[in-house]
Amino acid sequence: MSAAAIFEEGRLGRIAVIRLRPNEDLVSAVESACREHGLVHAVVRSAVGSLVDAVLEAGETALEVPGPGIEILTLAGEVRPDDAGGPRADLRGTIADGKARVYGGRFRRGENPICITLELVLQEWLPA
């Protein structure tokens, strides 16, 4: 059995120092920030912040976690161009609610409003 991986050569470039303000949707706002600054390929290098409420996708399940004050514990993922060439973010991670319960999954677009702040470091990926 063989399965070929698809490779894309490249290197990491400029670093974007980003903050998202309250009530911005996590996924949409990362995409908007990238669009506003001409960034279409990037990887998450670090992120610290909180959400009002959270919706995470895990398989067919949507985990709805009520806040406020949900802590984003880890965030990973990337930004890639969509079919129209605009930035599209795929973000996954772990969160903790106010009762210190931990959840993980993929952040659903339009359902994860920032509570106090999101501090985010993206690094540009420069395809060769």
Place this chain on the structure above:
Amino acid sequence: MRTLVQPGAPLQPRRLLEWAAPATDLRATLSAGQDLLRGLVAALAERGVAHAGVQVLTAEIARLAYLTGAEDPSGERVATYGPPTRLEGPVTLLGANGILGPGPDGETLLHCHAVVVDAGGRLHGGHLPPGDCLLGAGGAVALVTPLREAVFAASYDSETNYPLFQPTRTAKQGISA
């Protein structure tokens, strides 16, 4: 999507982005007996690094306190931290992200959230206050991305009524911390 009314008027722009220069990353190793946050801040200061994005890759923890969010009963902010949850080790760190920069008084802060698993296999996670994460045998490894030309620096944020890290332009040479 529920939004919350913040104590202060909304500030513009809603998304802030500043470009930092490409950097050489640093892999940092801390040893048993050090505090994860204070140890990392001190070690990076010795290397001349006061501004960075941080991923903690591994850490074995002997003793830990973490904070999770809560509604602020005073109403002065939309959310605050509840009382600390304390864990006795061995606690295994699964992942942590941090932002290193000058706090409101100029001292270097590492704002760090982590997910860990305790000796019984239960997951935990939250905000790590400095001085409450004692490393055990095995220490810790962090991947550090130093920030130059643009950094995070804390200042009072009137919208949320908190001092918060804000993307901040610096001179080409970088700023002193």
